Amino acid sequence: MKFPLPSLATAIAMGTAMLAAPMMANAQSSDGIVVYNAQHASLNKDWVAGFTKETGIKVTIRNGGDTELGNQIVQEGKNSPADVFLTENSPAIALVDSAGLLAPLDAATLALVPANFRPDHGRWIGIAARSTVFVYNRTKMTKEQLPKSMLDLANPSWKGRWAASPTGADFQAIVGALLELKGEPATLAWLKSMKQNVTAYKGNGSVLKAVNAGQIEGGLIYHYYLISDQARTGENSNNTETHYFRNQDPGAFLSISGGGVLATSKHPSEAQAFVRWVAGKGGQAILRNGDSYEYTVGKGQAANAKLVQISELQAPQVDPSKLNSKKVSELMIQAGLL
Amino acid sequence: MLRPSTPGLKRQRRWEISWMGALAGLVSLLALLPLGFVAWATLQTGWDTAYALIVRPRVGQLLINTALLMFITVPLCAVLSLALAWLTERSDIPGARTWAWLAVAPLAVPAFVHSYAWITVAPGIHGLFAGVLISVIAYFPFVYLPLAASLRRLDPGMEDSAASLGLGPWAVFFRVVVPQLRLALCGGSLLVGLHLLAEYGLYVMIRFDTFTTAIVDQFQSSYNGPAANMLSGVLVICCFALLAVESRARGNARYARIGTGAPRTATKRRLGRWTLPCILLPVLTTVLALGVPMVTLTRWLIAGGVDVWLVGEIGPAIFQTLALAGMGALITTLAAIPMAWLAIRAPSRFQRVLEACNYLVGSLPGVVVALALVTITVRVAMPIYQTAVTVLLAYLLMFLPRALISLRAGIAQAPVELEYAARSLGRTPAQALWSVTMRLAAPSAAAGAALVALGITNELTATLLLAPNGTRTLATAFWAYSSEIDYAAAAPYALIMVLLSLPMTWLLYTQSKRTSGR
Numbered sequence: 001m002k003f004p005l006p007s008l009a010t011a012i013a014m015g016t017a018m019l020a021a022p023m024m025a026n027a028q029s030s031d032g033i034v035v036y037n038a039q040h041a042s043l044n045k046d047w048v049a050g051f052t053k054e055t056g057i058k059v060t061i062r063n064g065g066d067t068e069l070g071n072q073i074v075q076e077g078k079n080s081p082a083d084v085f086l087t088e089n090s091p092a093i094a095l096v097d098s099a100g101l102l103a104p105l106d107a108a109t110l111a112l113v114p115a116n117f118r119p120d121h122g123r124w125i126g127i128a129a130r131s132t133v134f135v136y137n138r139t140k141m142t143k144e145q146l147p148k149s150m151l152d153l154a155n156p157s158w159k160g161r162w163a164a165s166p167t168g169a170d171f172q173a174i175v176g177a178l179l180e181l182k183g184e185p186a187t188l189a190w191l192k193s194m195k196q197n198v199t200a201y202k203g204n205g206s207v208l209k210a211v212n213a214g215q216i217e218g219g220l221i222y223h224y225y226l227i228s229d230q231a232r233t234g235e236n237s238n239n240t241e242t243h244y245f246r247n248q249d250p251g252a253f254l255s256i257s258g259g260g261v262l263a264t265s266k267h268p269s270e271a272q273a274f275v276r277w278v279a280g281k282g283g284q285a286i287l288r289n290g291d292s293y294e295y296t297v298g299k300g301q302a303a304n305a306k307l308v309q310i311s312e313l314q315a316p317q318v319d320p321s322k323l324n325s326k327k328v329s330e331l332m333i334q335a336g337l338l
Numbered sequence: 339m340l341r342p343s344t345p346g347l348k349r350q351r352r353w354e355i356s357w358m359g360a361l362a363g364l365v366s367l368l369a370l371l372p373l374g375f376v377a378w379a380t381l382q383t384g385w386d387t388a389y390a391l392i393v394r395p396r397v398g399q400l401l402i403n404t405a406l407l408m409f410i411t412v413p414l415c416a417v418l419s420l421a422l423a424w425l426t427e428r429s430d431i432p433g434a435r436t437w438a439w440l441a442v443a444p445l446a447v448p449a450f451v452h453s454y455a456w457i458t459v460a461p462g463i464h465g466l467f468a469g470v471l472i473s474v475i476a477y478f479p480f481v482y483l484p485l486a487a488s489l490r491r492l493d494p495g496m497e498d499s500a501a502s503l504g505l506g507p508w509a510v511f512f513r514v515v516v517p518q519l520r521l522a523l524c525g526g527s528l529l530v531g532l533h534l535l536a537e538y539g540l541y542v543m544i545r546f547d548t549f550t551t552a553i554v555d556q557f558q559s560s561y562n563g564p565a566a567n568m569l570s571g572v573l574v575i576c577c578f579a580l581l582a583v584e585s586r587a588r589g590n591a592r593y594a595r596i597g598t599g600a601p602r603t604a605t606k607r608r609l610g611r612w613t614l615p616c617i618l619l620p621v622l623t624t625v626l627a628l629g630v631p632m633v634t635l636t637r638w639l640i641a642g643g644v645d646v647w648l649v650g651e652i653g654p655a656i657f658q659t660l661a662l663a664g665m666g667a668l669i670t671t672l673a674a675i676p677m678a679w680l681a682i683r684a685p686s687r688f689q690r691v692l693e694a695c696n697y698l699v700g701s702l703p704g705v706v707v708a709l710a711l712v713t714i715t716v717r718v719a720m721p722i723y724q725t726a727v728t729v730l731l732a733y734l735l736m737f738l739p740r741a742l743i744s745l746r747a748g749i750a751q752a753p754v755e756l757e758y759a760a761r762s763l764g765r766t767p768a769q770a771l772w773s774v775t776m777r778l779a780a781p782s783a784a785a786g787a788a789l790v791a792l793g794i795t796n797e798l799t800a801t802l803l804l805a806p807n808g809t810r811t812l813a814t815a816f817w818a819y820s821s822e823i824d825y826a827a828a829a830p831y832a833l834i835m836v837l838l839s840l841p842m843t844w845l846l847y848t849q850s851k852r853t854s855g856r
Contacts, residue, residue, distance in 0.1 A: 034807050041818060060807050060808040061807070061808060062807040062808070063818065065558050067559045067560065068557065068559070068561055071559075071560055071561030071563070074561070075713075075716050076716055079716075079720045081724060081807060167555040167558070167559065169559070172559065200545070201545060202542050202543075202545060202821075203822075203823070205821075205822060205823035206545075208823075209823060210462075213461050215461075215462050233641075236823060329559050329560060333396075333565065336395050336396050338396070338555065338556065338559060
């Protein structure tokens with residue numbers, strides 16, 4: 001069998017060209033900004049589309065989880081290719097901030113969001129919010145049997161009856177709030193009892209799916225999973241109901257998604273413009289009308305009408321810049337959850 | 339092997355061998371990078387911290403999970419494959435050729451698509467039972483392929499002798515046939531075992547924690563923190579233990595025929611009234627391994643309708659996957675040439691050690707390789723951090739053995755005399771190697787490259803960890819949607835991955851037929 005092979009020189013040239021092509025593609029992406037995105041991929045896609053349409057600025061997205069991307073930026077340090085960091089929960093952006101990697105935001109941007117949805121130092125702001133809830137299977141549990149507080153879930157009577165996604169950043173943000181509200185010994189004790197009681201799933205969506213299927217009675221997740229599933233097929237939530245803890249309970253924690261500009265950004269004005277756009281009218285409108293069902297946080301920006309309004313949630317007061325993700329993962333390793 | 343005809347050529351050859359040796363050495367050094375990294379990370383962490391991170395209940399739990407998975411899945415795969423191989427090769431089962439092809443076809447379905455199919459059919463499925471079930475279904479062809487090939491090649495003379503000495507059919511099978519299949523069984527089982535250690539997506543979806551899923555969890559909550567690196571260390575040790583067990587089990591008995599002559603084709607055993615019960619096995623296997631994914635895919639494609647075919651997203655994903663697979667296959671095959679050439683033209687003890695390094699690292703899970711490359715590039719090689727170069731390097735390290743094995747076989751079939759002749763006609767050594775030997779080895783190189791491309795198309799963990807900003811391959815896009823429980827939107831990506839893998843699986847099947855001379 002004969003195969004027509006190119007001459008050695010042509011082959012080497014071809015190989016080099018093929019190798020060079022992707023590197024060039026990568027170099028090209030550096031005109032425009034790079035957004036490290038831990039928010040919902042589809043929400044961010046809409047934000048980017050709206051922003052690019054309005055400003056003509058190109059955006060390259062790197063999707064990932066909160067803690068993953070936050071730690072990644074810290075490891076990358078000064079060399080980080082990221083210009084903007086968007087999170088689902090605040091611990092990850094607080095981590096990046098405490099490493100001194102965020103630039104102060106423009107005053108005009110800060111003015112878009114009320115003071116309780118951003119840290120005082122102004123190096124990042126809230127772009128969305130999400131409430132902790134207990135979702136339960138209506139055929140397996142009555143309203144009377146519901147936990148009064150998230151802390152109840154550590155009681156032996158709850159063994160094997162509830163689910164969570166402990167490896168996810170969402171859950172770790174809730175633990176961060178618990179740590180801030182109740183202190184380290186209480187948090188570790190709660191985590192250790194939780195390890196005995198909980199059934200662990202990967203992802204809040206899987207928790208909802210399991211509760212709906214009756215595999216487990218309830219689960220600790222965020223509020224919007226159920227609502228957005230109802231807006232689609234309802235296949236994963238038709239048997240479920242949401243319980244809001246309220247009463248400033250740690251389980252009523254309102255987690256703030258953060259947005260910030262990297263101090264090392266090579267396109268600072270474009271990066272500032274992106275964060276301003278997301279927190280501003282255009283970005284918040286996409287949040288309100290889209291199918292992510294998170295809370296808007298911009299001044300005068302009403303939430304989606306399908307949601308229980310923020311004022312009724314009775315969330316505990318937690319300073320979002322104080323949530324300590326590193327301590328949380330240490331405690332969770334200690335409790336055997338990670 | 340080395341018998342150059344003139345002294346001049348001999349000198350030139352030595353120079354050439356050291357030149358190729360240097361290239362092969364370079365590739366092997368690259369291959370040792372992840373191992374060196376794991377060792378370095380352990381030292382860096384300090385003994386006390388390392389000890390605390392390794393000796394803890396969670397690691398014990400993962401060890402138990404992984405060991406149970408291994409001890410149940412591997413024997414099941416072996417038994418199932420042996421039964422199927424015997425039925426398709428040695429019995430008069432109706433449609434033997436079709437069943438043989440259907441026993442290989444599950445390889446075209448990526449492992450994580452198998453579990454996606456299963457959790458759709460049985461939403462509650464999870465844990466060890468699910469892990470074993472889906473692993474057997476996804477990986478048994480790795481044992482079936484070599485077993486069927488060996489069975490085909492086996493000299494029936496021995497069986498006849500045994501039968502003439504009074505052994506019954508069962509005794510002949512277990513005392514004569516099975517021992518001769520030892521190499522195929524060991525090799526196939528080793529491949530399955532290594533896949534079990536390395537697999538990520540399959541086990542995440544059905545909530546079964548193994549070392550690999552735990553490493554990714556750790557990575558995602560700390561980005562290359564010490565805990566992830568220590569877990570990698572344990573995983574590496576598991577891999578080495580597996581390799582050692584396999585090498586002991588393989589033994590060094592010889593299995594070749596002695597003397598000249600060709601074995602006749604084995605007679606097919608008549609199943610008679612056993613035909614119907616026997617046919618149930620391949621039917622059941624096919625339903626579980628191919629029926630379930632097909633039904634699920636169809637179901638989600640119908641549920642999703644036209645809306646899920648986002649051409650603007652699927653098109654680029656196909657392009658990026660093909661580009662990565664194509665380039666990865668090219669580079670990996672090129673990188674395998676020096677070592678393969680040395681192995682055939684100038685084997686030595688040093689060369690064998692180098693070659694073993696390549697195989698060793700090829701057996702490491704992608705997550706270990708990726709973790710090493712992330713840390714190394716972010717600290718000391720920032721220019722290639724998050725570029726296609728790093729991803730391709732990871733693919734090169736992971737899939738080099740696939741290219742090496744094929745290429746070795748190809749070069750072994752190219753007579754060295756032709757290379758000499760080309761040179762005596764005025765070609766330089768490099769030209770002669772390229773235009774003569776490589777041309778003759780091209781079909782094998784192509785087969786190796788196809789295997790590498792197949793691996794890259796369905797690769798998930800290394801791509802997730804290393805890909806350049808903005809990358810979205812079929813596998814990562816599928817993963818993103820299925821993690822959001824948006825199974826309908828994930829379905830087109832799964833379908834395309836299967837369709838892309840089918841020709842390569844077919845190639846594997848025909849290749850295994852050819853090596854047995856049929």
